[in-house]
Amino acid sequence: MITEAIDFRYLLIENYRKLKLNENEVATIFVIDHLISQGNPFVTADLLSLKMTLDIKEIDKILAKLITKGMFEYKTIGKNTVATLEPLKQKLYREFQLFLSKEEEEKSSTRIKEELENVYTNYEKLLGRSLSPVEVAKIHEWISFGYSDKTIIDALKEALSKGKKTLRSVDKILLSWSQRDDLQSEGHTPLSEEWDKNLEETIRIAKIPWINKD
Numbered sequence: 001m002i003t004e005a006i007d008f009r010y011l012l013i014e015n016y017r018k019l020k021l022n023e024n025e026v027a028t029i030f031v032i033d034h035l036i037s038q039g040n041p042f043v044t045a046d047l048l049s050l051k052m053t054l055d056i057k058e059i060d061k062i063l064a065k066l067i068t069k070g071m072f073e074y075k076t077i078g079k080n081t082v083a084t085l086e087p088l089k090q091k092l093y094r095e096f097q098l099f100l101s102k103e104e105e106e107k108s109s110t111r112i113k114e115e116l117e118n119v120y121t122n123y124e125k126l127l128g129r130s131l132s133p134v135e136v137a138k139i140h141e142w143i144s145f146g147y148s149d150k151t152i153i154d155a156l157k158e159a160l161s162k163g164k165k166t167l168r169s170v171d172k173i174l175l176s177w178s179q180r181d182d183l184q185s186e187g188h189t190p191l192s193e194e195w196d197k198n199l200e201e202t203i204r205i206a207k208i209p210w211i212n213k214d
Helices: 008-015 023-037 045-049 056-068 086-127 133-145 149-161 167-185 190-206
Strands: 073-077 080-084
Touching (some): 008 086, 023 045, 023 056, 045 056, 086 133, 086 149, 133 167
Antiparallel strands (some): 073 080
């Protein structure tokens, strides 16, 4: 997973206020992580005090708070008890995933807004009037369905070239284009189907005995 490739220490610095951690707790977490990475599976307040300037009683209180907050724990593996920051890391990875999701939603929202504005502007220009609420809603539906602003504008131009000005006509054109694209993606097109029909007819005609041998 991409989140697991991100250094949790970076995520901790970015999110510790959101997780309601203070600086002493963050420093303690960093030292815990350092000791574990150095091959010390069972981290205690005594061991931490050898690396920190905080009083051992203060460190012991911090460890208790981290356990209560679900960010640090001792667990038994086989016959051994080990310290782990895995609960904290999982919280940080979830925060990062939420951040990515929110960022993607904002980008998508901005893109949709820009495409809608482009369609509205072009439609009003091509139709020579303002759009009705129903028409605005229909255009929004097309964008949400996945049609690009360019495709929607081109569909209106196609409809106008046939003397049709309703969005219903545009909707039919978009549908026909979508079906055409689906056929092409499957390796079949109306043109190829017509070619196959013509070929079959040509073969049938070629087999007819036009000359009477009698």
